[in-house]
Amino acid sequence: MATITQHINGRSLPNQHNINLKWPERYISVITGVKVGLSGLKHMFSSPFTSILKIGTGGYLLNRGITGHCELYEQVGKTDTEPVKVAIRASVLVGKPRTEVYDFWRKLDNLPLFMSHLKSVEVLDNLSSRWSLKLPTDIASLSWDAEITYDDPGEVIAWESLPGSNIHTTGKVRFVDTPEPDTTLVHVTITYEPPVGVLGAWIAHLVNPLFQKMVQDDVENFKRYMDMSEIISEISE
Template sequence: MTDIRDDAPAATAKHASATQNAAREGLSGEGDTLIARSVTINRSRDDLYRFWRDFPNLAKFMENVKRIDVRDDCTSHWVVAGPGETTVEWDAQITQDVPGEAIAWASTNSPDVSNSGRVEFRDAGERGTVVTATIFYKAPAGFVGKLIAKLFQREPGIQARRDLRRFKQLMETGEVATAARTLKQREEEIA
């Protein structure tokens, strides 16, 4: 008898489909892709949770988020840049909210990109907090849609890694580092 149990995180498990793995993570909805990314941030769980839970803050470090409109304590409307000049919109409903520990959501109203996910905040001792974002989604146009999103650097797996890195920078230093000059810097050079 072969034992194929897998104790790896659901996003990396080898013996199940993305749907089965998402169910293991407590995620629901339509989807065919499960991703997870983590970063350790030198701040307390409570600080990071409070900042993240104030959803308009997410546009400060999430490169593709144009805006998040909070409708009530559990519902928000997201407007995100898509490939090319397109935008993708959806409503999200909070499905779990444990202060200082986790926030989970699921998209509603038949969005362009069906998605659900969870952000967890775990103590990392003196190093701060491990923040893990797990996202389960279904891209429009299936494989071709995913390929186009990757070409335009808009694929959620790519964005999650970059966004968590920017979240770390913002929470540890108060700003997101960039190699680009700001408008103010250009004006000072001209003057």
């Protein structure tokens, strides 16, 4: 496939598809690159080794800002300026009436009972909650506050992390009746937008291929959990 370039005053610019930095980050890279590079030139004779490192770093940052392309970002899967997102969709049939399934899910602190990627969900009030996410292999955890943004009893629950959270996430669960009596189709959509920067892009690159299966497994766990609760209820009677 031919490479498309743009030309301004006879100089070619990089393919727009290669730009993976937004302008605020590009400005910071240029300013920082100039400062670091000048510092290296200033101390070239007194600290030559350190100065060479500074000049190299300054040149990299300057090029990063001017071209809008970060090689580190590209290596972890960020190839454009769109926010890095991890998006998961999963569905499952649960052998329970729709209102019962909704009621169980609406009590958000029930979610870690079957969602292995959640460390905890602490209910703060009727709308607010504090979530803690386990990353794969338990290398770290992320926490944030969220609130329910839409609640149609028995039909839909939607939530979103609050402004200022170190991770932006949204979620929606729809509960749908099926032709089979007392059986509910549960549709789950969850998105995570990690912190900006290389670390955030790396987190998304790490968890994206794993999270789809993880959440699908969690939704299947939900089905098993609800079925098991019915068996336990029958035994206790």
